[in-house]
Amino acid sequence: MKILVCISHVPDTTSKINFTDNDTKFDTNGVQFVINPYDEFALTRAMWFKEKQGATITVVNVGNASTEPTLRKALAIGADNAIRVNMEAIDGFSVAQELAEVVKSGEYNLVLAGKESIDYNGGMVPGMLASILDYNFVNACIGLEVEGDKATISREIDGGKEILSCNLPLVIAGQKGLVEEKDLKIPNMRGIMMARKKPLSVIEPVSSETTTSTKSFDKPAAKSACKIVEADNVEELINLLHNEAKVI
């Protein structure tokens, strides 16, 4: 099995979000970047296939050279090789288009991604990629088994889950449940040493067509202070929720 895992390079979840250049650019000053948590679930599931069923794992990122440490981390976790498409990730469509080229030239028939990246929260790259390739696609994937050419997938639906089956080729967009939190791997020293020697190839983009562009960013309006209600006066809370906030 040849698996491609799409890795987005995102600010750590504790990052303070600020903007520069008249609120048109994300301020990366002092920000730690990590593997997008949803992509980490996908990578961890790929590792399970590698260990249990003998798969090779390629990780790919569309981005500039600053994303390479994130790809190296994925190699340290256990991916076999990495590809970076040397292009600023401007919008979801342009990223999906570049990934589609990588899938075609590497003939991957199983592509694992995360359901969204925690920076732009677009939630579109995996579905667009599958559509461009005319592959099957399952979003919000919380379980994946592959036997030969057949996949069984669970996906989260509103208030439950659905079990699906389909043939490969397949793209999935994963989330927690695909693997458990305890399955996530922290790279060890040996993994980190080995990752330095694993191939990371840089390829040039084929197209720069975009469909959307960011004009500016805003921060949410400052919120008013919390009204504290005494613990022995819950009637007051009910009164405020009913008469002031009008939510009950």
Next chain:
Amino acid sequence: MSVLVFAESTSEGKFKKTSFEVTSYGKKIAEELATNLVVLSINASENEALYKYGAEKVLNVSNAELSSFNAKNYTSIIVQAAEKENAQVIIIDSNANGLYIAPMVAVNLKAGYASNVVEIPSSTAPFTVKRKAFSNKAFNNCSISTDVKIIGLAKNSYGLFENEVSGSIEDFSPVITENNLKSESIEQTTGKVTIADADIVVSGGRGLKGPENWGMIEELASILGAATACSKPVSDLGWRSHSEHVGQTGKPVAANLYIAIGISGAIQHLAGINSSKVKVVINTDPDAPFFKAADYGIVGDAFEVVPKLIEKLKEFKVNNA
């Protein structure tokens, strides 16, 4: 030209609340663009209900083969409807199925897609929308440059607006092609409010000490007609199922009221629930960060405060019934 809205219904044919929200939103955009609103429904039983929110024309597909959701078929139906109606803007909700199909519809129509949109476009030329980004820590004003535009409307961001029209229903029979993506089974909790649909969410954290203490959370939720949720460690510890984990790496919550009990208010938790309109926190620690994000708070022990709240809410419900 037209604005096309996809109004999703449940397997019983009833529209979801978000369907009325996307219809309200679509009506407003159609007015701004001086064009017509067309609402697409699949096996819905009460199409007339859409008139109240401004649906002049309902394009209704009834086909027993479509009784369960299939992403490829639904994508293809929306694409065919968009082509037939020469749709310029297509609006899809942010439920599980909407999020699933919108990117595929976009590629098929060569359309630009903006997800998590929270407002009416700030300008229509260039077509610019405000969307949530950085897990609710910021907004991104995004322009869509393609001829056809797809908007994924964030739940509970625009609201319902009544705008009664005398609409009409047109039957629509799109071409359905076989595909090998098959639904094998669906497990759905019935009779429980889901986090996606809920107006009110009651959420418990590690401060509740163990799964055996969730009885009062469920009781509080049931009195309020609310969904139950939890913080990440609670689901990691197996106290509650993963489907209840809310936050930056769990489900987003955009309810009218979010009640956090025994939750500290870590940045990753707040990121996921911040779009809720009103937030209440009950926590023993007055320095818990949640108090900075909440609208109302009680400093107190959940094991004392919640039973009292349940008792008083029961009285309130009787008096306000």
